Amino acid sequence: PSASRNGNMYMKKSTGNAQENNVPVISVSYQAAASILTKMLPTYTSLKEVKIATYNTNANISINKSTNNLESSNVMGLLEGTDKKDEYVILTGHYDHLGMRDGVIYYGADDDGSGTVSVIQMAEAFAEAKKNGKGPRRSILFMTVSGEEKGLWGSEYYAAHPVYPLAKATVDLNTDMVGRIDPLYKGDSMNYVYTIGEDKLSSDLQKITDSINITAKMQLDRRYNDPKDPNRFYYRSDHYNFAKMGVPIIFYFDGVHKDYHRPTDTVEKINFDLMEKRVRLIFNTAWVMANREEMLKRDLPLNAGTR
Template identity: 65%
Template sequence: MRRMLLVMAMAATSAASAQKIADPKPFANSITPDDLKKHLYIVAGPGMEGRETATEGQRKAAAYIESQFKSLGLIPGNKGNFQLGYPIYQDSLISTSIEVNGQKFSINTDFIINLNMAHTSTIFCSDVVFAGAGISDSTRNDYKDINVQGKIVLILQNPPAPSGGASTPTRRLNPFTIMETAQKNGAAAILMVQNNFPRKGVPYVKGSPYLNGFQHSVYPNTFFISEEIAKAIMGADFDAVKDAMKNGNSPFKKYQANVKLEFKKEINELASTNVIGFLEGSDKKDEFVFITAHYDHLGKRGDSIIYYGADDDGSGTVSVLELAEAFTKAKAAGKGPRRSIVFMTVSGEEKGLWGSEFYSDHPLYPLDKTTADLNIDMIGRIDPKRKEGDSTNYVYVVGDDKLSSDLRPISEAMNKKYTKLELDYKYNAPKDPERIYYRSDHYNFARKGVPIIFYFNGTHNDYHRPSDTPDKINYNLMAKRAQLVFYTAWEMANRNEMLKRDIPLTQQ
């Protein structure tokens, strides 16, 4: 009797285990070319205005993605909200000018200034110290025996030739290094002499948007000035000093000149969002699989030119929508994932991976419990540069050789069993000249130690052009690639253990 009970218990356990092993094919098959196309003609349509970060077009796209997540019954991923906002800053010029001994000079005609690097201030100073090329390193120190504390520093950006005729290291020409050196020596402001004035074009009134409004260090205001301004300060000395520097000499000198440097700007606080939908898992619901794509693109130029961004990354965005639908159908059928799945579309990728950077620095779900991020960025086209293999049946797989030795075996097993694509590892090359591994949102997970796979079709002639439109997408191939992501996520969400993290980040 006891033996019979044991056999019955074992049979019940086996039956329960069998019930847990669901067939993912019916749910993967819900990811169809027609559904992808339907979504993409909206996401990459004219109504979204190119989806540039912190614009109305981006907000429209976010609203559409949120509406789709809601219709699928996903849980809002940010404490009751589908959208996770983050700040963006943009500077607007109010006014700027330079006066030397009462002579006024104008922006673009006589000088320029980096709007984002400068801060509002008005400086009146009567001492200007010429500090050569502004170099201070192991080979030379242009600040030796001169005092620039609280004074304006004047710099000729072309450094003097070193003794022996060797070329000057390129790093000496880096203006940020020169600014940092002047700051360390106590300069109140910096004038760097350049040529090519007057500069062509309309005077700028707005700077480029940026993510980090609170800087670790504030540099002295740095004005890039014409030789005419330098001559107004240095007088007849300027030509002689310029020639002397060509010959390897730097005749440092303090000049008496009444200089007024004025710069005023307004810092505008903008905002953008990531859109996050959450599907709760079962017995491992406190562990997470992320599926990501960026939904922003390059916006529009004027009223007529739209950068539609169908492949980049409308293809990834709508694939996330279809993957979310497939997983919600599985859960509705009683075959949902063991781990929770977070579907996140981010903005700001085209600006410098802003949305994913903000998320990885302010995670809503513990990164140490995030088993993997599967990132989709451009899977709708064919790379015309790919000459080997079947270019109608491939995908570039990036990053599966990093951070976890589990990544590639899972990826290859799922592909072999289900999709049978050619997995191309071209962009895993350590010396990849395009540095693709670092150029999409998965990287902000990887830098925090989360194993990642990045799915990519390569660039093409429409990359970052208005001609990247939905009619050029290969929807059948796109669906197959998205299904590979689904099968891979399915396995990662349902396996017993989280992915190992056994490859140090330092090896990348």
């Protein structure tokens, strides 16, 4: 997933539109605000305790803004369905990571090499089924997107400019970090996955997921569906841009570990046995979604909120 905002400052992305107000807008976390404001006030907390009033103050802000325009691409492959080929199941992961910083490679084996590999493996499995005359009824759109770590840019672009109509997309199954074990997970650490978002948009989705899991027998941990969860994972990966457009989603996630967004997120730390269990569950879910008679109902309020 894209990074949380603890201790960081983020510039709003500019579209480059001449009609847009391109005055820099900066979002800051509590920690960053505290770091800045402690030079003027005891703590950021004291600000929160001030009673409502009008204050006059002067501030000088100096910003050096430089822009590098780079091109990147989403990578898509479509496996055409049979009698429901004009309806779609979307399988997503992001293939970008953090690149190099100060000459150090950030490998991103789990985030999101694991998701990228998962999408490719599922594409191979669906293609083999079709080759054997047992292809899915709905078409499957396999998509690895770019720019996730910059702010979900690739999926945001696709959601705004879909190649295939999102009104005909029954679900997006997003795979972002499925190769590791959350050290804080309480339970069978070799048989779990966090599922996020299937309680939103469609009353069908969680019931179907549970029925599929009768065979897989994985622990589906839904703690991050809590709207009060401070991690806000629902807003931090590419499924969110599909949810904003009303497409039901599930985000599959292994949790946060000490190598998250560090150069040490390397392939030898991937737990391939556990990853295989998770990907089989995702594949089986996609298979059911692609072959059931009806598309998922979209009967719950959007309530997607903002990032």
